[in-house]
Amino acid sequence: MxxxxxxxxxxxxxxxxxxxxxxxxxxxxxxxxxxxxxxxxxxxxxxxxxxxxxxxxxxxxxxxxxxxxxxxxxxxxxxxxxxxxxxxxxxxxxxxxxxxxxxxxxxxxxxxxxxxxxxxxxxxxxWRHIKKYYKVKEVLSKIGKPLYFNWKIWIGMDRNNKYAQTEWRKTPKHIGGFLSDGGVHHVAAMRLIFGDIKWVSAITKKHASFLGGPDFLEAVFEFENQVVGNYTVSYAIKSEETFEVIGTIGKIKLEGNKIIVNDEIIEVEENMGYxxxxxxxxxxxxxxxxNELGSPEEALKDLAFFEAALKSNGDRIDLTSLL
CATH class of the missing domain: 3.40.50.720 (NAD(P)-binding Rossmann-like Domain)
Incomplete structure (x- = not known):
């Protein structure tokens, strides 16, 4: 070799x-x-x-x-x-x-x-290589037509967090600070499951003075396939993560590497994709x-979600207007 x-x-x-x-x-x-x-x-x-x-x-x-x-x-x-x-x-x-x-x-x-x-x-x-998100996509048909997706992520960094201590992250030149830096992972996973995102409406807040840029985002958006999404992320607040998909005949929940599809539990092998x-x-x-999973074009679509969210201020931003 x-x-x-x-x-x-x-x-x-x-x-x-x-x-x-x-x-x-x-x-x-x-x-x-x-x-x-x-x-x-x-x-x-x-x-x-x-x-x-x-x-x-x-x-x-x-x-x-x-x-x-x-x-x-x-x-x-x-x-x-x-x-x-x-x-x-x-x-x-x-x-x-x-x-x-x-x-x-x-x-x-x-x-x-x-x-x-x-x-x-x-x-x-x-995250475009993490197995559990492929499995969620695979079992979508078991809940009929997907209608709604909800993901709440509460990371809760403190002052001693090694990423929060990184000098270039303290005064970020990239849009949204941690929102885009860490958040492109989340958007990559969402797009892997549901496809491209059509529009975004969002608000952002800053709760922790030691985190560079805004550290809280609440977004409502729609995928091209008409699934409506709700994504909440906070790098300052710590709580339980919620991940669920609601369909016409059922519901999917993701808890760690365990996928609950209606009454069925599916264990997925853990991997981080590196x-x-x-x-x-x-x-x-x-x-x-x-080059499909690592293409610059796919990465740009992930980042465009956050640029739209940061420009939104509650208004609806079409992602194609940025791309």
């Missing part, structure tokens, strides 16, 4: 805690040959963790080194577009952490770039499959 020579750019939380444990499992597919981070100390720490990759003081040196075929970008969101553009200009494949960019308009740059290059631009949305997204990226590079 051919190994892809991979450079890691940005050696923070995502690289250490989310990507490296999976790349360690996928050593038959990826070899980490280079690292670069904002400080050399972070790069050296990560290099020691993963083996003996070359350490580069600048991103440009890494791209010109000749020791990589692809880069894994785990960097502040505002750098996604320019770092991806530089890699593509050097004929290097890219897997980049979500959201695609700070806003829809700049995100379109990567959508257009992906159409112009034969190199892969993969936006790493791991392994699956890197396997997908690998096969796309090799030409085995098309």
């Amino acid at each position: 051919r190994k892809i020579r991979l450079g890691i750019v940005g050696c923070g939380i995502a690289a250490k805690e989310l990507h490296w444990p999976i790349l360690k499992e996928l050593r038959d597919k990826f070899e980490i040959t280079a690292v670069n981070s904002r400080t050399r100390k972070h790069a050296e720490e990560f290099a020691k963790l993963v083996g003996s990759p070359e350490i580069f003081d600048t991103y440009e040196e890494l791209l010109d080194s000749g020791v990589i075929e692809a880069v894994d970008l785990t960097i502040p969101i505002e750098l996604n577009v320019q770092f991806t553009e530089k890699a593509i200009l050097k004929n290097i494949h890219v897997i980049c952490e979500k959201p695609i960019s700070t806003d829809v308009e700049t995100g379109k740059i990567l959508v257009n770039l992906a159409k112009q290059t034969d190199k892969v631009i993969y936006i790493a949305e791991n 392994k699956e997204e890197f396997e997908d990226f690998y096969e796309i590079i090799l030409g085995v499959r098309k």
Whole structure:
């Protein structure tokens, strides 16, 4: 099996805690040959963790080194577009952490770039690979025609939360702060189940001073298939999560990895999707499959939900007006 020579750019939380444990499992597919981070100390720490990759003081040196075929970008969101553009200009494949960019308009740059290059631009949305959401989609027919979807997520971060402590998240340049940063996961899962979203009406609030940007969102929206959705998320308030779908002849509830369909209980294997997204990226590079789950176009639709919600102020915003 051919190994892809991979450079890691940005050696923070995502690289250490989310990507490296999976790349360690996928050593038959990826070899980490280079690292670069904002400080050399972070790069050296990560290099020691993963083996003996070359350490580069600048991103440009890494791209010109000749020791990589692809880069894994785990960097502040505002750098996604320019770092991806530089890699593509050097004929290097890219897997980049979500959201695609700070806003829809700049995100379109990567959508257009992906159409112009034969190199892969993969936006790493791991929730598009989580099995329980595919299972919910699979069992929808058991409740007749789906009519209404309700998802309430109460995350409740405190001041010591490692993500809340990230400097670039304290003063976010991306729209909505945590609402879009974490929320694109939720929209990816919703769209996986029900398809594209037609319009959004929402209000936002800020409850915690230590979280950058607004931290509460209440949204009503409609999918293209006419299912009406209600999505509530708070990064400041902690409570029980609710996920339910109401149909003409029944109801689906999701509790952890347990799906309750009317009176039937279905247990689903737990996965977080990181392994699956890197396997997908690998096969796309090799030409085995098309880039569907990691496409910039899909990632842009996820982000557009939040741009519409933030512009809404209770009015109805058509997502096609942004895309």
